[in-house]
Amino acid sequence: MEFLHTLLHELVSFLGIRRLLEMYQTGDYHALLTFDGVLSAISPVIPFLLLLEIGRALVYKRFRIEDYKMPFIIFVANRFISRFLSIAAVAFCIGFFEKYSLFKTSFTWYWFIYGYIVWEFSHFLYHFWGHKVRLFWCLHSTHHTPQTMNLTVSYAHFFLEAPYADVIRTTVCILAGINPPLLFFIMFIDGTWGAFIHVGEGILKNGRLGFLNNIILTPSHHRVHHARNPLYMDTNFCNLLNIWDKVFGTFQHEKKETVIEYGITREMNPNNFFDVYFGEFYCLWKDLKKAPGIRNKLLYIVMPPGWSHTGDHKTAKIVKKAYLEEEHAHAHDQEPLPLQTPQAV
């Protein structure tokens, strides 16, 4: 009985319906008119969409346990420790940096816009470094290991990634004067949208959301981010407003002719928890062992994934450059020579 009770408790908190259940039990729905009440009504959207996605896959007999198993195991592994560390990191950064903030903002619509732009910048920083600094890639790569896209992918993170992300994001935002209630509100929207952009092709086939694809970051853009195709690697780091990708030149639309291949570039077993969770640490360890001298060892830790002390780099930047050059050369080959006489084919 005790076990069933714990299970029910877990399910209620996973679905985010505790407040709604309370309202249902007391019959008092007034809370829905408050700010908190509205948030509690939005919280269950992602878990329900996830259930819908799985239900749909079951009905159409497209359900493959491998697509969901690993993110679920990771979710359970992270359930307590990661969340606890993350809350502690946010609380610490607010307490430590608030006195150094440039100025103070209040909870108004114009500070909300300012706050969101700053938040996106801090998110861009954390995410960009997560791809460009080998040690941080070890923390972030777990999120890129799934070979298909579905809502459970938003739960697939290494347990130290959330604290790492929150230290950077909270520090930047607090220093830029965003007050904590406004920051929590932005975090809530960011978290909900950040989960939604992992919606699978089963529910949203092209994920472009119509005209919104030209204004904000859509599931289609985030699918591009999860792709290992050379053209798509290390693009679309933003979450909702993709202004910073446009500013820093990392923005990439999904191209019809370049079909997305999900996952990371190294050989790995996506169904092995240890490979998914610690695989990149193991690879870094192997590189550190073979690197001559302390300087090379340190460079392996801070340089982008693919950097090599031998000079034979295979970073995303180099792979993409080679791909684009090849594309370019290929396009030239296809062009008919100007003085060629037309031939019957």
Ligand SMILES: [Zn+2]
């Ligand atoms: Zn990423």
Ligand SMILES: [Zn+2]
């Ligand atoms: Zn993602």
